[in-house]
Amino acid sequence: xxxxxxxxxxxxxxxxxKESILDSRLETRTAxxxxxxxxxxxxxxxxxxxxxxxxxxxxxxxxxxAIIAGNDTGEKIELVYLFSLFYGEKFxxxxxxxxxxxxxxxxSIESITDLIPGAQTTEREIKEMFGVDFVGLPDMRxxxxxxxxxxxxxxxxxxxxxxxxxxxxxx
Amino acid sequence: MSVSTYKIPIGPIHPSxxxxxxxNFEISGERIQSVDLAPGDNHxxxxxxxxxxxxxxxxxxxxxxxxxxxxxxxxxFCRAVENAAGIEVPPxxxxxxxxxxxxERIHSHILWAGIAAEELGFNSVLYLSxxxxxxxxxxxxxxxxxxxNYGMFMIGGVRRDILAEQVPKIRETxxxxxxxxxxxxxxxxxxxxxxxxxxxxGIMTYEDALHLASVGPTARASGVKKDVRQDQPYSxxxxxxxxxxxxxxxxxxxxxxxxxxxxxxxxxxxxxxxIIEYCINNLPEGEILSEPKIVKLLGTxxxxxxxxxxxxxxxxxxxxxYIKLNESENPEVWKARAPTYNNLMSWLPMLQMQEIADxxxxxxxIDPCIGCMDRVTLxxxxxxxxxxxxxxxxxxxxxxxxxRMVR
Numbered sequence: 193x194x195x196x197x198x199x200x201x202x203x204x205x206x207x208x209x210k211e212s213i214l215d216s217r218l219e220t221r222t223a224x225x226x227x228x229x230x231x232x233x234x235x236x237x238x239x240x241x242x243x244x245x246x247x248x249x250x251x252x253x254x255x256x257x258a259i260i261a262g263n264d265t266g267e268k269i270e271l272v273y274l275f276s277l278f279y280g281e282k283f284x285x286x287x288x289x290x291x292x293x294x295x296x297x298x299x300s301i302e303s304i305t306d307l308i309p310g311a312q313t314t315e316r317e318i319k320e321m322f323g324v325d326f327v328g329l330p331d332m333r334x335x336x337x338x339x340x341x342x343x344x345x346x347x348x349x350x351x352x353x354x355x356x357x358x359x360x361x362x363x
Numbered sequence: 364m365s366v367s368t369y370k371i372p373i374g375p376i377h378p379s380x381x382x383x384x385x386x387n388f389e390i391s392g393e394r395i396q397s398v399d400l401a402p403g404d405n406h407x408x409x410x411x412x413x414x415x416x417x418x419x420x421x422x423x424x425x426x427x428x429x430x431x432x433x434x435x436x437x438x439x440f441c442r443a444v445e446n447a448a449g450i451e452v453p454p455x456x457x458x459x460x461x462x463x464x465x466x467e468r469i470h471s472h473i474l475w476a477g478i479a480a481e482e483l484g485f486n487s488v489l490y491l492s493x494x495x496x497x498x499x500x501x502x503x504x505x506x507x508x509x510x511x512n513y514g515m516f517m518i519g520g521v522r523r524d525i526l527a528e529q530v531p532k533i534r535e536t537x538x539x540x541x542x543x544x545x546x547x548x549x550x551x552x553x554x555x556x557x558x559x560x561x562x563x564x565g566i567m568t569y570e571d572a573l574h575l576a577s578v579g580p581t582a583r584a585s586g587v588k589k590d591v592r593q594d595q596p597y598s599x600x601x602x603x604x605x606x607x608x609x610x611x612x613x614x615x616x617x618x619x620x621x622x623x624x625x626x627x628x629x630x631x632x633x634x635x636x637x638i639i640e641y642c643i644n645n646l647p648e649g650e651i652l653s654e655p656k657i658v659k660l661l662g663t664x665x666x667x668x669x670x671x672x673x674x675x676x677x678x679x680x681x682x683x684x685y686i687k688l689n690e691s692e693n694p695e696v697w698k699a700r701a702p703t704y705n706n707l708m709s710w711l712p713m714l715q716m717q718e719i720a721d722x723x724x725x726x727x728x729i730d731p732c733i734g735c736m737d738r739v740t741l742x743x744x745x746x747x748x749x750x751x752x753x754x755x756x757x758x759x760x761x762x763x764x765x766x767r768m769v770r
Contacts (some may be wrong), residue, residue, distance in 0.1 A: 208495025221446065222602025225454050225647060253444035254573050255463075256589070258674075258705070261698035266684060271581060274672060276595070279587075282604070285594035287672060290721040313707055348411065 195284045196252065198231035201277070205235065208248055212241035215291075230283055236291040239259075239355055242303050245290060248275075251306060253277050255288070260314045264350045269299040294324060303328040318362045321348040368396050373722065375404040376442040377497040379407055384712075386726075390719065398714045400707060404609055410610050414699040418444050418688070419657060421697060422516060425684070428699060430511050431474065435677030436469040436699065437516035442597065444518045444683040447671025448664055450654075452598070452645040456520035460600040462533075462642050463507065463515050463673070464633040465756045469540065470499045471634075471678035472628040475730045476551060479625065482723040483560050484762030494577070495543050505529065518660060519653035525646070540599040540636050547632070551625050552613070559768045561621035565725035568619055577682020580627040581729045585608050585619035599642055608634060621728040630732075631678075666690055678703055679730050703731050720764040723757060 196204065202218050215236040220229050237245050249255040258274040273290040294301055303326040305312045315326045316335040323346040334341060345352070366388040373386040385401040392576050409428055411419045424426035425436040438460060452460075455552035473496040480488035496684060500510045506529060515521050525533075526611060550652035567577070581667045590599040590607035606628045612617070617623065680702030687696040706729045713725050 219446075223597045224457070226602060228596075230595050230597075231669070234670070238607075243710065251477045256578075257576050258681065259685070259698060259700040261696060263696040272685060274685060279589045279594040282593055282596060283601075284593075287595065287674070289670075293557060304631050308576065309574050310705065310708055311464075313704060335401075336406045338403070347408070360573060 194252075195278050195281065196286070198233060198286050201221045201252075201286060201288075202233055202262070202357040204358055205233075205245070205248060207243060209237060228283060230285075232289065234289050234291070236293070239292050239294060241302060242305065246307055249275060249277060249288065251317050253279075255308065257308055257311050257314070258322075258346070260311075260318050262318050262324070262348060264322060264348065267296060267348050269294045269296055269324060271301070271318065271324070281324065288341045298325070299323060300325040300327060304325070305329055309326070320346070322346050323328075338348060367391070371719070375401075386722075388714075388719075388722075391716045393715050395717050395719070395722075398711060400710065402707065410697050410699060414693055417661060418518060418589075418690055418694055419661055421694070423514075425699065426512055426514070429701060431471050432467070432677045432679065432682065432701070433512045434464045435675050435682045436513065437673040438464055439673040439677075439682040439684040440686070440699070441516050441518050442673030442675065443686040444664065444673070444688070445671070446673060447669040447688050448518075448667040449669075450519045452520055452726050453650040454655060455649045456651045456653075457522075457523045457598040458515075458642045458646050459523075459525055459628040459651065460516065462639050463513060463521075464677075465642075466499055466506075466640045467513075468635045468678045468692075469632050470496050470503070470541075471730075473499075474623070475628060475678075475727075476547070479621075479724060479727050480557075481494065482727050482758070482761060483558070484758070485559065486764045491550065492547070495540075495547070497538050498622050500540050502533060504665070505532060517652060517657070518664070520651045522652075524651050530643060533639070535563075535634050537640055540632065543614065544633055545634075549631055551629055556765060556768065557625075557657045558622060560623060560721075560724065560765055561728075563618065563620050564727050565621045565717060566619050567618070567709055567713050571711065571712045572619070575712075576663075576705050577680075577709045578702045578705045579677070579730075580624055580631065580678065581706050581709055583607055584617075584623040584627045586611070586617035589674050589681075591674050591681050597674070600638075600766070602645070603638060603641055604635070605638070607675075621724055650691050665690065665692060666731050679703060682708065703729070706731075718764070720760045 198218055206213060214233060217234040219232040222229055241267050245271055255275045255277050261272040263270040272294050275288040277288060278284045290330045303315055305315060312331060315329050318324050320337045368389045368391045371388040371390055375383040375385045383404040387399040388395050389397040409424060413424055416424060422437050423441060425440040426433050428436045473492050477489040477492035478674045504510050506525060507515050507523060515523060535755045567585045572582045572587045586609055588607040588609060592605045592609045608627050610626040613630060615627045667688045668690050670687045675682050682702060685698040686694050688694040709729055717725055
């Protein structure tokens with residue numbers, strides 16, 4: 193297996209995804225007394241091309257998905273998929289944070305659980321907390337919220353202010 | 364011929380599990396056919412609470428995500444904020460951070476070893492390992508003031524220094540653990556009855572570990588050489604040569620069973636001892652905080668804008684925090700991920716075709732955070748008969764199996 197350098201990886205992704213990349217940033221940080229470098233890649237891609245981006249990563253090494261972080265900005269639902277690639281040797285690993293913006297009214301994106309089964313827990317969490325529809329997600333039940341939780345309330349959206357309001361609505 | 368199955372729900376209060384959680388088992392005879400997981404009974408909405416707090420207040424919230432990983436979450440959180448705001452941490456603080464985290468790993472792994480022994484029915488081994496664990500808790504108390512929830516981490520450094528007069532006690536404790544290695548190896552790795560109960564039990568293959576995004580000792584026991592301290596070193600780890608520990612180092616082969624998970628954790632205890640020794644010998648002089656005035660630090664952070672990711676290899680695997688600062692009092696997004704979250708799915712292949720009596724040790728083998736089990740209900744749909752097993756009865760089943768095998 194070939195280990196990519198961070199800037200080569202970024203240009204590889206840029207070549208293959210071209211104008212589907214809305215924003216890209218290579219971040220270099222240092223660690224330890226010797227100030228050795230490590231890298232994070234931040235990439236924003238178009239929703240339609242998101243799966244292609246994940247497939248590209250899969251062609252290099254089986255990517256490790258840590259989690260999806262969700263953010264309701266009030267206009268959009270932003271998802272940041274935290275991936276890492278090239279584990280196994282010192283300083284070779286690169287963090288790749290793929291960002292994708294979804295319509296707030298009817299947020300929907302293709303599931304990647306067929307590519308990476310380990311993404312199921314986090315997709316289910318984002319589904320119930322932000323109301324994002326993951327097309328192709330095999331298990332649509334709630335994971336952290338109870339099964340009888342109201343279907344139209346998404347606790348991590350901006351309009352939710354906390355438990356009190358939820359309790360009042362229910363009683 | 365159709366195979367008739369019956370269901371066993373375990374939980375929400377259940378055998379040695381991270382959070383109260385329900386397992387619904389489909390059983391045929393003595394073997395598990397399938398399992399369905401239903402977590403969520405302990406969802407506290409900590410990230411939601413973080414929306415009403417500033418970043419310095421969130422450190423203390425992050426510390427309380429888990430009582431055992433109480434250095435790991437603030438470590439990852441502080442790294443995320445430092446990444447977002449571009450704060451450099453003084454070298455001395457980096458080394459102190461690593462010392463505290465590695466001491467935590469020692470206590471966590473030995474705690475786990477004791478719990479695993481109890482699940483198998485060796486209560487004397489539980490007492491022995493927890494006696495060994497006491498030493499590191501005493502040391503942590505001396506260094507930080509607390510046995511858990513150390514309150515050491517601050518954005519841009521640590522809150523307390525390690526003094527010259529504390530170093531001899533640290534060395535003494537490290538020597539204690541070096542001496543204890545032989546005991547732990549004899550008890551956990553050379554004992555034939557522990558080997559009988561754990562070898563070829565709860566197997567997860569290399570492919571499963573990779574595809575299910577497993578982390579920590581759970582992944583390494585299946586041969587995935589993944590360890591943040593090795594792959595993307597940070598703090599003092601960058602100055603050392605750390606190798607991810609896989610069971611073949613000890614036994615020459617990787618089976619991905621419960622026994623391999625014991626090997627990885629026992630070896631990691633002594634890897635931690637070496638790391639702390641290196642840190643003590645090479646502890647740089649200097650400041651421990653990049654900005655000692657917390658009010659000034661908060662002022663800077665309230666003007667900061669940007670996203671950051673902080674990763675740390677906790678005892679159970681990678682902890683990752685994501686933060687988005689947006690020039691405001693409170694962060695716009697804070698997402699925390701504990702290792703057990705990723706390891707949840709690992710239970711599915713591990714529990715497949717296992718016996719009921721092996722459920723406790725297989726569930727415990729990924730080292731989920733808190734251990735507590737109340738009852739197990741056995742439901743036979745044919746006769747509609749309902750039978751409730753208490754924690755004692757399930758553990759008794761497990762102990763009886765050990766006795767049978769040892770005999």
